[in-house]
Amino acid sequence: MRFCSDDLHAEELGSVVDKSSFLSYLIDQCKKSKNINIVDEADAYIDNVTSPIKLSQSQSKLTITGDYLIVTDGANSQFAKNLNMERHSFDYDQTSYMFNTNYQHLSKGAFQIFSRKGIFAILPFNDNSVSIVASIYNEFIDDFAFESENANFDMLEMELAPYLRGIDKPKLIYKYPLNTSRLVAWSKQNVIFLGNSSQLIHPFGAQGFNFAADCIQVISDKSEDLLLDGEFNPEILNIINKKRNALLKRIDFTSSALMRNSFSANVCSSVFSRTINLSSTLRRSFLKKIVGMN
Numbered sequence: 001m002r003f004c005s006d007d008l009h010a011e012e013l014g015s016v017v018d019k020s021s022f023l024s025y026l027i028d029q030c031k032k033s034k035n036i037n038i039v040d041e042a043d044a045y046i047d048n049v050t051s052p053i054k055l056s057q058s059q060s061k062l063t064i065t066g067d068y069l070i071v072t073d074g075a076n077s078q079f080a081k082n083l084n085m086e087r088h089s090f091d092y093d094q095t096s097y098m099f100n101t102n103y104q105h106l107s108k109g110a111f112q113i114f115s116r117k118g119i120f121a122i123l124p125f126n127d128n129s130v131s132i133v134a135s136i137y138n139e140f141i142d143d144f145a146f147e148s149e150n151a152n153f154d155m156l157e158m159e160l161a162p163y164l165r166g167i168d169k170p171k172l173i174y175k176y177p178l179n180t181s182r183l184v185a186w187s188k189q190n191v192i193f194l195g196n197s198s199q200l201i202h203p204f205g206a207q208g209f210n211f212a213a214d215c216i217q218v219i220s221d222k223s224e225d226l227l228l229d230g231e232f233n234p235e236i237l238n239i240i241n242k243k244r245n246a247l248l249k250r251i252d253f254t255s256s257a258l259m260r261n262s263f264s265a266n267v268c269s270s271v272f273s274r275t276i277n278l279s280s281t282l283r284r285s286f287l288k289k290i291v292g293m294n
């Protein structure tokens, strides 16, 4: 399937954001704000969930209190463990590797390839380089051997053909086991979990960060009515819950249709793409869903 911004009569389909520069920018902004205290490298734990919240640091006697707490300590959240939050495991049996590499001839497009060995995304980074996200099925990890001196980049290039040819030795930025988990309920009284601490979504959907930003928008829109009787306002929880359920359903449906390397999955994805290519209305509504437009 091929989509372009003309399909939505828009100038672009989205933006590629360099996460580390964006985070540095946000931290700088927080440092400049008189209303924000940064306590970094905190090994914090919650005394108990009562109103108001009391956070203590194990390394020092510092105690932070507040009316509510928004937890974003990432996947395998320590706070979720401390509060005994129930979770479901989702093991995709894959590991994501992210690379940057010099490459000058990529158009401004992004590509995603579903193959027997994994899911591969090619993202334009700047005029001279691209980022590659390779989510490899664990049974093929030794064949690619990305972390060894004999990394098999020829094999990677075969998977990326015909979209990327003749890449320089890619630089491994990080790897991420896709042994993920989702909280069953992502809130408890006056504590809520956002982003990876609530659910780690497979990168093929490119939705994890976007969804976290969406939740923050909901919270800031209702900042005046955030609490009701010392707990998070059920209205806000409902809005986020609906969005979260819809997103997870979509991700699970698409991953079960496209990811499995079986005859039925291949037939299913082929029928799916043909149908979508036949109807421009269906095409547009599918695309709107992917890029998160209402």
Ligand SMILES: Cc1cc2nc3c(=O)[nH]c(=O)nc-3n(C[C@H](O)[C@H](O)[C@H](O)COP(=O)(O)OP(=O)(O)OC[C@H]3O[C@@H](n4cnc5c(N)ncnc54)[C@H](O)[C@@H]3O)c2cc1C
Pocket: 040, 041, 042, 043, 044, 072, 073, 074, 075, 096, 097, 098, 133, 176, 194, 195, 196, 197, 203, 205, 206, 207, 208, 209, 210, 211, 212
């Ligand atoms: C390969 C890959 C590609 C992706 N591509 C996309 C995409 O295209 N679009 C998209 O929307 N999303 C994408 N995502 C998802 C996106 O990266 C995540 O959704 C996002 O990073 C979640 O942010 P977070 O802040 O919840 O968690 P994290 O990014 O994991 O950040 C949590 C942070 O909290 C810190 N921390 C933990 N405990 C403490 C503590 N006690 N004190 C202080 N700090 C602490 C951690 O060190 C970490 O820096 C991708 C993810 C992967 C793995």
